[in-house]
Amino acid sequence: MSTDHIFQKYCRGATSTAIFGEIICQKLKEAVEQSVYKKTARDLTDEMRSNCESLNGNRSNLEKHILKFLAENENFSAYMDYINYPRDHVKDFISDEVSRYITDTFSHNILPKLKENIELLHQTIAKAAHESIEHVQVNSGDAGLWLKSFTQQLSDELIFSEKDLSGVKHDDVDDFKLLEDVIRKELPDIMSDISSELKTEKLDPKFRPDELLIDHFCQCCWVQCPFCGAICTNTIENHDGDHSVPFHRLDGVNGYYYDDTKHFGIDFCSSVVVSKKSFKSSGQWFPYTEYRRAGGVYAKWSITPDLSDLPYWKWFVCRFQRDLEKYYGKSFQGKGEIPEYWTKYTKEHGIKKRETMKKILKQQNLKQQRLREQIMKTLSMKRANSLP
Numbered sequence: 001m002s003t004d005h006i007f008q009k010y011c012r013g014a015t016s017t018a019i020f021g022e023i024i025c026q027k028l029k030e031a032v033e034q035s036v037y038k039k040t041a042r043d044l045t046d047e048m049r050s051n052c053e054s055l056n057g058n059r060s061n062l063e064k065h066i067l068k069f070l071a072e073n074e075n076f077s078a079y080m081d082y083i084n085y086p087r088d089h090v091k092d093f094i095s096d097e098v099s100r101y102i103t104d105t106f107s108h109n110i111l112p113k114l115k116e117n118i119e120l121l122h123q124t125i126a127k128a129a130h131e132s133i134e135h136v137q138v139n140s141g142d143a144g145l146w147l148k149s150f151t152q153q154l155s156d157e158l159i160f161s162e163k164d165l166s167g168v169k170h171d172d173v174d175d176f177k178l179l180e181d182v183i184r185k186e187l188p189d190i191m192s193d194i195s196s197e198l199k200t201e202k203l204d205p206k207f208r209p210d211e212l213l214i215d216h217f218c219q220c221c222w223v224q225c226p227f228c229g230a231i232c233t234n235t236i237e238n239h240d241g242d243h244s245v246p247f248h249r250l251d252g253v254n255g256y257y258y259d260d261t262k263h264f265g266i267d268f269c270s271s272v273v274v275s276k277k278s279f280k281s282s283g284q285w286f287p288y289t290e291y292r293r294a295g296g297v298y299a300k301w302s303i304t305p306d307l308s309d310l311p312y313w314k315w316f317v318c319r320f321q322r323d324l325e326k327y328y329g330k331s332f333q334g335k336g337e338i339p340e341y342w343t344k345y346t347k348e349h350g351i352k353k354r355e356t357m358k359k360i361l362k363q364q365n366l367k368q369q370r371l372r373e374q375i376m377k378t379l380s381m382k383r384a385n386s387l388p
């Protein structure tokens with residue numbers, strides 16, 4: 001409704017009070033819409049953080065789901081996107097999860113939520129209009145005071161201030177009872193206008209939970225292992241201490257190959273660091289056992305030797321052997337020949353093994369932690385006993 005239209009409507013016996021009331025309602029529409037979508041985005045974020053399996057843990061858990069999803073879809077270019085641009089890939093994965101969730105739950109979950117939030121705001125606005133009249137009466141104030149009180153009461157819920165009504169005359173507004181009546185009468189129409197526009201499942205990206213979830217999962221360390229490209233799992237960006245990851249990948253996945261040949265490497269970082277092999281960095285050779293000497297990012301990684309070479313990546317190189325060879329212009333030959341028994345691994349086995357290994361590693365870490373605590377306790381007891 002335009003201001004002209006409002007003026008015509010009240011032309012006969014029009015009062016500036018009524019016009020003022022209608023303009024307030026029109027201006028509130030956008031603020032209500034924004035607030036409702038924002039609040040719903042926050043609610044949805046919390047909901048997805050507990051209901052979606054991929055989003056109910058930390059980034060390591062999310063990565064587990066991404067690897068599972070990639071294996072299920074067997075799409076090579078999606079894999080390379082994840083390997084080369086992990087942060088962007090994770091962001092896109094989160095947005096896709098949000099889209100899926102919105103489509104699946106829009107009518108029975110999101111729509112009722114949006115409507116409930118609209119109704120709550122409706123009540124808040126009506127209450128603020130009424131209480132502001134009392135405030136004006138107690139203080140013998142004018143329309144300026146009414147507006148101040150009204151916008152202040154809404155400031156926690158809406159982005160709406162006196163500035164939004166600058167230029168709207170209200171010097172001769174003095175019938176506050178009429179003002180409240182107009183607002184009470186107009187509000188339901190405004191609210192149902194907003195409700196009827198909620199048909200679409202495609203919520204404006206600004207008001208979807210994507211950003212909140214991406215902030216939650218992506219503000220962490222993204223440094224990749226210089227050999228295999230696995231991402232450090234530390235949850236703090238620019239953290240102190242070394243980068244580390246429980247599971248390294250096969251170095252060939254990251255394009256590693258034997259010098260002077262075109263043969264891929266098929267070593268896992270966690271086993272190659274105790275081998276007699278060497279690698280070249282900036283034209284210089286370094287033994288893997290002293291990989292930190294290569295400086296730079298090498299010096300900042302802690303690669304624990306273990307036998308956690310996952311069948312997942314063995315399955316991956318078997319499944320995408322030709323694609324990897326074409327992509328990197330190298331081949332799985334010579335020292336990089338894929339062992340026959342690797343071809344027996346299935347992706348289901350790879351996914352399952354990764355999960356059981358993770359549990360084992362977690363238990364080992366717990367045991368080590370308990371042992372450390374016990375040693376510290378014994379030491380401090382000894383120290384206490386030896387005090388004079």
Ligand SMILES: [Zn+2]
Nearest residue numbers: 225228248269
């Ligand atoms: Zn690695």
Ligand SMILES: [Zn+2]
Nearest residue numbers: 221232234243
């Ligand atoms: Zn790190």
